[in-house]
Amino acid sequence: MAETTLTLNGQTVAFxxxxxxxxxxxxxxxxxxxxxxxxxxxxxxxxxxxxxxxEGARTLLPACATxxxxxxxxxxxxxxxAAARRMVLELALASGNHNCLICEANGECELQALxxxxxxxxxxxxxxxxxxxxxxxxxxxxxxxxxxCIMCGRCVRGCCERQVNDAIAIGYRGSHNxxxxxxxxxxxxxxxVFCGECVQxxxxxxxxxxxxxxxxxxxxxxxxxxxxxxxxxxxxxxxQVKDDRIxxxxxxxxxxxxxxxxxxxxxxxxxxxHPERLTTPLLRKNGELTPVSWEEALDFVAGRLKDLKxxxxxxxxxxxxxxxxxxxxxxxxxxxxxxxxxxNHVDHCARL
Amino acid sequence: MTNSIGELEDAECILVIGSxxxxxxxxxxxxxxxxxxxxGANLIVADPxxxxxxxxxxxxxxxxxxxxxxxxxxxxHVIIRDNLYDAAxxxxxxxxxxxxxxxxxxxxxxxxxQISGVPAADIEAAARLYAQARVASIVYCMGxxxxxxxxxxxxxxxxxxxxxxxxxxxxxxxxxxxxxxxxQGACDMGGLPNVxxxxxxxxxxAARKKMEAAWGVSxxxxxxxxxxxxxxxxxxxxxxxxxxIIGENPALSDPDADxxxxxxxxxxxxxxxxxxxxxxxxxxxxxxxxxTSYEKDGTFTNTERRVARVRRCxxxxxxxxxxxxxISELSTRMGYPMTYASPEExxxxxxxxxxxxxxxxxxxxxxxxxxxxxPTEEHPGTVFLHKxxxxxxxxxxxxxxHKDPAEMPDADYPLYLTTGRLLYQYHxxxxxxxxxxxxxxxxxxxxxxxxxxxxRLGIADxxxxxxxxxxxxxxxxxxxxxxAVAGTVFIPFHFAEAAANKLTNAxxxxxxxxxxxxxxxxxxxxx
Numbered sequence: 001m002a003e004t005t006l007t008l009n010g011q012t013v014a015f016x017x018x019x020x021x022x023x024x025x026x027x028x029x030x031x032x033x034x035x036x037x038x039x040x041x042x043x044x045x046x047x048x049x050x051x052x053x054x055e056g057a058r059t060l061l062p063a064c065a066t067x068x069x070x071x072x073x074x075x076x077x078x079x080x081x082a083a084a085r086r087m088v089l090e091l092a093l094a095s096g097n098h099n100c101l102i103c104e105a106n107g108e109c110e111l112q113a114l115x116x117x118x119x120x121x122x123x124x125x126x127x128x129x130x131x132x133x134x135x136x137x138x139x140x141x142x143x144x145x146x147x148x149c150i151m152c153g154r155c156v157r158g159c160c161e162r163q164v165n166d167a168i169a170i171g172y173r174g175s176h177n178x179x180x181x182x183x184x185x186x187x188x189x190x191x192x193v194f195c196g197e198c199v200q201x202x203x204x205x206x207x208x209x210x211x212x213x214x215x216x217x218x219x220x221x222x223x224x225x226x227x228x229x230x231x232x233x234x235x236x237x238x239x240q241v242k243d244d245r246i247x248x249x250x251x252x253x254x255x256x257x258x259x260x261x262x263x264x265x266x267x268x269x270x271x272x273x274h275p276e277r278l279t280t281p282l283l284r285k286n287g288e289l290t291p292v293s294w295e296e297a298l299d300f301v302a303g304r305l306k307d308l309k310x311x312x313x314x315x316x317x318x319x320x321x322x323x324x325x326x327x328x329x330x331x332x333x334x335x336x337x338x339x340x341x342x343x344n345h346v347d348h349c350a351r352l
Numbered sequence: 353m354t355n356s357i358g359e360l361e362d363a364e365c366i367l368v369i370g371s372x373x374x375x376x377x378x379x380x381x382x383x384x385x386x387x388x389x390x391x392g393a394n395l396i397v398a399d400p401x402x403x404x405x406x407x408x409x410x411x412x413x414x415x416x417x418x419x420x421x422x423x424x425x426x427x428x429h430v431i432i433r434d435n436l437y438d439a440a441x442x443x444x445x446x447x448x449x450x451x452x453x454x455x456x457x458x459x460x461x462x463x464x465x466q467i468s469g470v471p472a473a474d475i476e477a478a479a480r481l482y483a484q485a486r487v488a489s490i491v492y493c494m495g496x497x498x499x500x501x502x503x504x505x506x507x508x509x510x511x512x513x514x515x516x517x518x519x520x521x522x523x524x525x526x527x528x529x530x531x532x533x534x535x536q537g538a539c540d541m542g543g544l545p546n547v548x549x550x551x552x553x554x555x556x557x558a559a560r561k562k563m564e565a566a567w568g569v570s571x572x573x574x575x576x577x578x579x580x581x582x583x584x585x586x587x588x589x590x591x592x593x594x595x596x597i598i599g600e601n602p603a604l605s606d607p608d609a610d611x612x613x614x615x616x617x618x619x620x621x622x623x624x625x626x627x628x629x630x631x632x633x634x635x636x637x638x639x640x641x642x643x644t645s646y647e648k649d650g651t652f653t654n655t656e657r658r659v660a661r662v663r664r665c666x667x668x669x670x671x672x673x674x675x676x677x678x679i680s681e682l683s684t685r686m687g688y689p690m691t692y693a694s695p696e697e698x699x700x701x702x703x704x705x706x707x708x709x710x711x712x713x714x715x716x717x718x719x720x721x722x723x724x725x726x727p728t729e730e731h732p733g734t735v736f737l738h739k740x741x742x743x744x745x746x747x748x749x750x751x752x753x754h755k756d757p758a759e760m761p762d763a764d765y766p767l768y769l770t771t772g773r774l775l776y777q778y779h780x781x782x783x784x785x786x787x788x789x790x791x792x793x794x795x796x797x798x799x800x801x802x803x804x805x806x807x808r809l810g811i812a813d814x815x816x817x818x819x820x821x822x823x824x825x826x827x828x829x830x831x832x833x834x835x836a837v838a839g840t841v842f843i844p845f846h847f848a849e850a851a852a853n854k855l856t857n858a859x860x861x862x863x864x865x866x867x868x869x870x871x872x873x874x875x876x877x878x879x
Contacts, residue, residue: 141792161386162382165382193378194793225661225663226646226661227660227661229646230533230783231376231377231529231531232533232535232654233357233380233655234533234653234660239646239665245666246646246666254721255356255720256356256357256358256654256721262775263378263775263789263793264775264776264778268784269646271644271784272646272647273669276629277628277641277669278627278639278642279669280671281639282629282636282638283637289636298640301596301638301682305686306686308594308620315573317596318583318594320595320596320598320600321598322598322675323532323533323534323535323538323599324532324598325534326534326648326649326650326662326695327534327540327541327651327652327653327659328698328702329695330541330543331542331702332675332683333598334541334548335567336688339567339572339688340686342571342572343573344545344576346542346544346545347545347579347580348600349580350543351497351864352605
């Protein structure tokens with residue numbers, strides 16, 4: 001494809017026709033802030049945080065929604081740009097109750113980070129709303145707190161474009177704009193399938209993973225990358241851990257899921273810390289399964305396997321690997337059955 | 353999968369058959385729906401249930417349960433009759449085309465329609481949509497395999513894909529969606545009765561010699577072992593005395609589950625290693641508490657052959673051990689010491705004896721998963737299989753004929769039963785039924801039925817109904833659903849208190865020994 005150039009903050013930068021100014025800038029290592037922009041969705045240019053100054057243009061232009069053109073001269077942090085961003089951020093702050101003190105998003109909120117970056121003062125004359133902000137807490141997975149919503153629309157695009165679940169939309173008109181599920185129902189009453197893409201898309205604290213409420217700030221948690229234990233898609237997870245407990249799970253931006261998860265991967269991890277987990281070996285004594293030490297249990301199994309192998313031969317012993325355990329463990333199990341027991345009666349639940 | 357999940361967005365036509373993708377593989381469904389919405393792909397959904405993905409389909413084919421071969425053969429009949437197949441591909445890359453042509457000649461759209469219940473015009477339309485796409489993908493799941501003709505079903509899909517030149521190309525392929533996190537890996541690692549890791553046959557002397565040398569043992573067994581579905585009857589018949597089960601719950605997941613439980617009770621030693629005391633664990637002589645995947649290191653291999661890291665996020669619950677440690681300690685006690693310091697050390701051994709994994713290292717996996725085959729550390733991994741040539745050289749057409757399911761509805765048991773999963777639950781519910789959100793959305797077993805059937809039987813939505821087959825009966829509440837088509841009921845198998853597998857038929861596919869979970873005959877009445 002033909003390559004051509006433009007000038008970005010005084011530097012000559014090459015680009016491919018069709019790229020947006022935002023893409024060209026990011027490719028060149030120039031960071032332009034965004035709020036409503038989201039990967040794998042169509043840009044809407046609605047938040048105006050990414051505006052840049054293009055020589056000859058009548059107004060500032062949204063970098064996410066403007067195609068780069070040959071010989072453009074672009075300034076990404078000019079005084080005019082910074083003033084415009086400050087105004088946009090101040091309006092966003094004035095549009096809700098953005099009190100960071102007890103907000104769950106504190107420390108990972110994109111609005112907070114930008115307000116800090118552009119030193120936006122807290123609006124002195126925020127208009128109180130005509131009615132209380134919408135708040136929804138009637139399911140076990142997602143809390144919706146619209147006092148924090150800045151109407152960036154990322155949740156809607158996450159739902160309709162990244163997951164294509166079409167459960168939410170922007171409803172009503174003008175200043176009554178609101179994110180609605182079905183005919184403005186709660187999530188649990190709507191067609192929402194609780195994939196949680198909206199929660200992961202939200203740049204502020206308007207959509208929250210209920211499991212994580214009050215369970216620690218972003219900077220107190222350790223993220224660990226791992227693979228989902230449910231279906232065979234193998235989604236890559238980012239597990240947030242604090243004090244040796246899972247706090248919440250998000251999708252990692254890698255193949256095959258690129259951030260997407262389903263309801264089980266995101267909200268189905270409670271079994272890990274469940275009080276019914278087995279924590280001691282059990283041995284049947286007088287007909288009852290009785291707690292015993294690892295020593296006793298393993299000695300018993302080893303002894304019985306030896307005896308039965310001697311008595312009946314290895315072809316009367318079977319071992320089932322598992323689609324739930326790791327490759328390393330499956331490999332060891334078949335090695336154990338074949339090399340130690342001497343049987344090929346090895347299988348797992350691939351057929352079920 | 354021959355191809356990768358990400359490629360689905362580049363397919364011009366996607367045929368989803370026997371897969372309730374939106375509920376069972378939602379993240380794959382997202383890619384399919386994106387292909388339809390943003391790339392204009394034509395989606396064909398063939399399924400006995402009017403599942404959610406149908407909303408995105410250009411064409412919905414509702415076949416009777418167990419009639420996939422007739423449907424696909426009918427499509428191939430049209431494709432060959434109208435010369436829509438990829439003649440150059442068939443000539444250069446395949447063999448046995450004439451036999452296929454002969455077999456499908458008998459499957460006129462009218463005859464295929466008679467067997468499958470799909471209107472002949474829709475079979476014609478589906479054939480054209482699939483064949484005329486520049487590249488088309490086939491996505492299938494257990495709705496294809498869990499039949500007494502499961503192997504033949506897969507062959508017929510492979511025939512269709514090869515006929516139109518869709519194997520070995522980006523965006524195409526024959527793509528089974530694997531249902532469990534590491535079912536692919538368990539197969540790759542030799543968790544099967546006939547092969548070592550990397551599908552090296554136990555009957556091959558060279559493979560045995562290689563493993564004997566690597567493992568420092570002599571005379572590894574050369575005979576092919578039994579599958580799970582054959583072990584259970586063998587146990588029932590007293591031909592097997594000991595069973596060591598890791599992370600499986602056959603008391604709930606096996607077909608004709610009551611029969612399976614009776615068999616397990618005959619064992620002289622049943623060892624169950626799991627994270628909870630499952631229905632199967634309650635039958636055991638010894639139960640060993642294992643760690644979950646969030647509590648240990650390792651790797652899983654996904655449905656597109658991608659090997660990815662599993663990392664310890666939290667320490668094992670006190671008292672539990674990772675499965676690799678339990679196996680090692682047991683082995684050591686039996687006189688064969690296993691002294692691995694870490695899963696990575698085990699992985700290094702796997703690489704040495706498994707050519708398709710040879711190039712994968714933990715260090716390389718830091719950057720993301722790698723798809724096998726990956727023979728060397730310089731190899732990038734394989735995104736799609738069979739490029740330029742098939743594993744066996746030429747792609748072989750295996751023509752197959754329709755056969756009825758082992759059990760068909762009759763006067764006594766007039767309805768088809770098909771089983772499967774719900775979006776909000778997973779397998780026997782050991783994990784998913786302990787998450788409050790998932791339980792809130794799917795708290796109990798519901799028998800999904802069509803309004804017409806319910807009305808005829810005097811059943812209202814939410815009524816308790818008794819479902820009976822020749823093998824057992826369960827009671828659960830009815831759910832009248834637009835997904836159900838008259839004549840067929842659907843029951844999820846997650847719920848122990850209304851276990852669908854008390855009803856299912858243990859009839860097996862003769863080759864791969866998979867049970868016919870997707871079709872049996874039942875009667876339903878108000879309880």
